[in-house]
Structures are given as structure tokens and as C-alpha cells.
Amino acid sequence: MVSLSDLSQSLLLVRQEMVVSQKKLGEFCEALKQYLKNVSAQRDCFHVTAVRLPDGLSFVVYEFWDGEEEWKRHLQSAPIKTFQHVKVDTLCQPEAVSTVAVPAAWCSLNRE
Template sequence: QVYESGSNVDQFVTRFLLKETANQTQSLLSSVESAVDAIDEQTNPARHYPSKAGHGLMDAWYDSPVPSYSPTSRMVPREHGKSFQTGSPDTKAEGLEGQINRLAELIGRLEDKTLWFDLHQRLSDSESTACTYLLLVRDEMTVSHKHLGEFCSSLKQYLKSVAGERDCFHVTAVKLPDGVTFIVYEFWETEEDWKRHLQSATCKGFQHIKVDTLSQPEAVSSVAVPGRRAVTPQG
């Protein structure tokens, strides 16, 4: 009833958040399973649990440098004095600690609603204003394994550059569990701003890298979503 009675803006935000939350939850579950398997393997040396490899959907790409909307880095506190080690420190213990730290970071990101709260404010209704739109651009790319390092380095530079553009409301990227598929989300003030961005040196440079590193053509889609509302001139 709440969804059906909500405005178009509220319904869009609800659908968007549910989809992203479902993807993040799936990734979080994979990380939890990997951590549990590692713990069981150390506490029960006689038993072997195959590692469930799989990088989380929300990886380091989420921390694209957007000064006004950067997520807070909240970590789940760990109890001092407790350790999962059964012997001297080794690479397994270091791997386990990395899993736990990454899981804590993912949980902190899931709990952080700063970006979405701000986005909801940008999309909020106002009776005295006229509606304008934001353009959401989604770019899905599958990278060749042998060019993964080159692509990742270029993607980081691209995110930094786009985040600094005045007409880009927000940019972020996620890595799917297969480790080679990336999705970049860009929110632009207008479609014209995005088209101008396509002609920029930053975009053309990244496009050149994609030609050399992708294993298949990228899939780009865009949709206009209810956004900021501009005051209607009176008189």
C-alpha cells in the first residue's frame, strides 16, 4: 500500500534501492560463506572445505572519489583477545583476516545510506516547482582476463576524472562475482551534458582502452529519471 500510494519519484527510488540491495546481499552472502569456510578449515584441520571464490559485487570501485557524496568507512568492531588461529601466523591466517575485514567493510557500506538519502532529496516532489530530470547511464563491460590489470587501472582513473566533472551528479562502478564483468553507473544533470562528456578526452581515452581490453562489446543503456525541480518563472 505504501508503494502504490507513493509518487512516481518514491516508486522509482524504491525499485532502484531494492534492486541494488538484492545484488549487494547476494555478494555479501558469498563473502560470508567464504569466511565461514576459512574458519571451519582452520578450526577443523582434518576437514577440508573448498574455497568458494567470488568477488563481491560492491568492490573497491564503489569508493570512487566524489567529495560531496563519499560513503563513510564504518567498520564492524572486532573483540580483542579472540583469534581464529590454531598455530603460528601463516598465510591462511592473513587470508582469513582479509576476508573478515572485507566482510566488515561490506556491511558498513550496506548500512550507509548517505548517497541514497541525498539522491532521494534530489528527486523529492515540490508543489511549487516544475519537474526536470537526471539521466542515469548504465555501462556493462566484460573484460578479457589477460587485460584485467590494464582495464582496472584505466577504470580507476576514469572514475576519478568523471567524479570531478561539474555536471555529473554521481558516478560509481561495481564488479560482479565473476571478477571480469564491471558495471558503471553515471548520473548526469541532462542528456546534453552526457553527450558532451562522450566527446571529452577522458571518455575517448577510456573508450580506446575498452577497445583493447574488453572480450565482447559493451552494453550501454540510459534512462531519464525524475530529478531536481526547477522553480517556474512567475509572471
């Protein structure tokens, strides 16, 4: 049974969509793999995953953070700064980033 306090909690869903240059695909994929590994180990990140779209050059990264403040702290961390540098060198166009708050109760994964 979900308590009333659980219903009021939310997670911040961050969506990054990126289109990679064909020539830089290998470099991007290695950096993405390392970024996902680093972010998944962070305490305030509930879940992170990446999807490669059928065109083979487009990627979407989904990150669920415990809140906006936790995500903003993450933006100052070494893993994202390192990944940002790689994105500057490998993307065909600026990434598209969007955020939305989602009820924590929607996430059925066990957080413990």
C-alpha cells in the same frame, strides 16, 4: 518539502556493462579507476560508481548526468575517449550501454 519544479527535473542514468579479458584485467582496472576519478570531478556529473560483478571480469558503471545534452558533451571529452581506447583493447565483447531518465527528486544526496 519538494517543490513542483524539483519534481519536473530529471537526471540521465547511463549504465555501461563490460566484460574484460582475464589477461587485460589489470590494465582495465587502472583505466577504470582513472576514468571514475576524472568523471566524478565533472560539474555536470551528479554521481558515478562502478560495480565489479561476482565473476570478477564483468563490470557495470553507473553515471548520473544533469541531462542528455551534458552526457553528449561528455562523450566528446578526453576522459571518455581515453577510456574508450582502453576498452577496445581489453574487453571480450562490445559493451552494453543503456540510458534512462530518472526523477532528480529520487536522488537524496545533497548536491550543494
